[in-house]
Amino acid sequence: MFSGIMTRIEDIRKFYARLMAANASSPDPRxxxxxxxVPREAFLGPGPWTIIAGNGKVTTPSADPAHIYQNVLVALDDDKGINNGEPFLHAMWIGKLAPKPGEAVCHIGAGTGYYTAALARLVSPSGTVTAFELDEKLADLARQNLEAYGNVTVVHGDAVTTPLPASDIIYVNAGVAAPPAGWLKALRPRGRMIFPWRPAERVPLAVMVTRTENGFACDPFMRSWFIPCVGASIADPAATIPTREQAASSRSIWLVQDKAPDRTATAIFGDVWFSSKSLDARPRTGPRK
Structure with a gap:
């Protein structure tokens, strides 16, 4: 009987994985x-589980893992609104980042570690993952859940105020008004970062950043909403907040120390600003106005 149940769950998980890969449209078969x-149920705590459905909640009828191998949000801390995010979205984002063996990943907002585990597998055997989680309870659970992953270090700490390790990938699972300058600086050449950009309530975007020889290329590629990142989710009153159109037109990000904001600025947040100018755009000729 037990063997039959395990075979059934393995089959369900394989079909779920096929759906994830198809949605991600990633060329990487891994x-x-x-x-x-990677068993999702191992990172959710004992069932039955609470599923977030629109503005409501549904409890699974039993602790059968088959219930959570769907594109559903599963509550991790209902009171704080923290959940194990939508699998389709994460599969697509991870596929877009294209982790490679040997790369160094920084996962900000790791929760209990499910997507951290996926990242760890993709950069194995020589790559590493540093997983930041601000909530102490979740960080402890992540540390336990990821104990078998020798290339993962879980940090119970604030990724906004703590210097990040040099990273090929920074995967942010908490909404920010703007990425802290330290996150951009931590990206290695050709490094990639995905973060949920929430400069205003009306502007929820996912942004891919790539560090090139010429600077930080910016690609707002879809709408998204994540729980706010403590310490980085509220813009300074002096910030220049973009409209949805301005945010969507952003094509590069700059550190003020490297370049002062100019007329191409779509948003300005202290020491970081967004520009509508692509890094490969040819410079204008003639005098500036």
Whole structure:
């Protein structure tokens, strides 16, 4: 009986992984393998589980893991609004980042570690993942859940105020008004960062940043909403807040210390600003106005 149940769950997990990979449209076949082999239920605590459905909540009828191998949000801390995020979205974001063996990843807002585990598998055997989680309870659970992953270090701490390690990938799972300058500086050449950009309530975007020889290229590629990142989710009153159109037109990010904001600025947040100018755009000729 037990063997039959395990075979059934493995089959369900494989189909779930196939859906994840198809939604991600990633050319990397390892993405499907990882989602098939990392057991989601091991990171959610004992069932039954609370599923977030629109503005409501539904409790699974039992602790059968089959219930959570769908594109559903599963509550981790209902009181704080923290959940194990939507699998389709994470599969697509991870596929877009294209982790490679040997790369160094920084995961900000790791929760209980499910997507951290996927990242760890994708950068194995020589790559590493540093997982930041501000909530002490969740950080402890992540540390336990990821104990078998020798290339993961879980940090119970504030990724906004704590210097990040040099990273090929920074994966942010908490909404920010703007990425702290330290996050941009931590990106290695050709490094990639995805973060949920929430400069205003009306502007929820996911942004991909790539560090190039010429600076930080910026690609707002979809709408998204994540729980706010403590310490980085509220813009300073002096900030220049973008409209949805301005935010969507952003094509590069600059550190003020490297370049002062100019007429291409779409948003300005202290020492970081966004520009509508692509890094590969040719410089204008003639005098500036």
């Amino acid at each position: 993405l499907e393998t990882v989602f098939a082999e």
